[in-house]
Amino acid sequence: MAPTRIRGALNIGFQMMITIGILIANLINYGTAKLEYGWRVSLGIGAVPAIMLCVGALFLGDTPNSLIERGKIEAAKKMLQRIRGIDNVEEEFQDLVDATTAAKDVEHPWKNITQPKYRPQLTFCSLIPFFQQFTGINVIMFYAPVLFKTLGFGNDTSLMSSVITGGVNVVATVVSIFTVDKFGRRILFLEGGIQMFVCQLAVGTMIAMKFGVSGEGSFTNGEASLLLFFICAYVAAYAWSWGPLGWLVPSEICSLEVRSAGQGTNVAPCQR
Known part of the structure; x- marks a missing residue:
């Protein structure tokens, strides 16, 4: 359904909704932390989006492809x-008809993707x-x-730190x-990977210096703030690179002959 020129941005909308959900969950956990049965309230509120999904599905229309x-x-x-908001859609509509016809002729996508010519696609969709x-x-x-509390943050502080990382996300x-269709996928992968690597080294070094192998230690306020900064920088790098692109790139590189198998391979490791 997405126009080609902004398909990458709209595809990332999937990841965007996940990050908003995580942030809302963190805010709810923080807001209910002091209630006597706060965990029950927090857990019960999860029914709200579930009900919205069920009701919303009743009004969801079919795609042209379907x-x-x-x-x-x-x-x-x-x-x-x-x-599209226009009447003249003949060219695009014919492309959809042709693509659907070609897709129906595809047989054995799982067998096809194991062929040598599709090895790059299989490698990308797996790794x-x-x-x-x-x-x-x-x-x-x-x-x-749990991580922040283990590192010496107070209970309230650890929940607020989670809210902060969720907001950064x-x-x-x-x-x-806003950048994926302008700068491309490759540059975001590279920049995000490097930034994440540097931040992980910094966080690992700080924890090793303060806690060692015994797991006992503490951070000063300044050190805790610096640790939170590196964690936020790590989350930011993931959120604009490996997070959304992990869904986007595999969906773009597979031809019709292997698309269903490629997407199945891509999604399987992410289910938990």
Whole structure:
């Protein structure tokens, strides 16, 4: 459904909604921390987006591709006209029809992707999600309160630090939306990877110097602020590079013959 010129930015909208969800969850955890049964309130509020998804699905329309695949050609054309806001969509509509026809002729995508000519696509669809998870971002984003508390932050401070990293995550993802189609995917991968590497070295060094192998130690206020800065810089680098691009790049490099298999391979390591 996305226009080609901004397809990368709109694709990253998926990651953008994830980061907003993480930030909202962190804010709710911080706001309910002092309540007697705060964890129950925090957990129960999770029903709100679930209900919104269920209700919203009732109003969700079909894409032109989906309508074409089911033989509803006229309905697909009208939907495309509605999406683009113009009546003259003949050229793009014919491209969709041709692509759908070609996709139906594809047989054995999982067998196709193992052929030597598709080895680069298989490599990208396997290693990009692997290294996306291997960056360690889940430790920071999902276990940030526990991590900060272990490092000597107070309970309230650790939750607020999680809110800060969540906010950085959202802002940096916005940066990716506005730069991915302008500067390209490669430069964001390289810059983000280097920045993450430097920040990880800094965080690891600080923790090793203060806690050693015993796990006992503490940070001064200044050191804690510096540690939080490096963690935020790490999160920012991930949010405008390996986070969204881990979904975007594999979706762009696979031809019709292997697209379903490539996307399946890409998504599999990310499920948890």
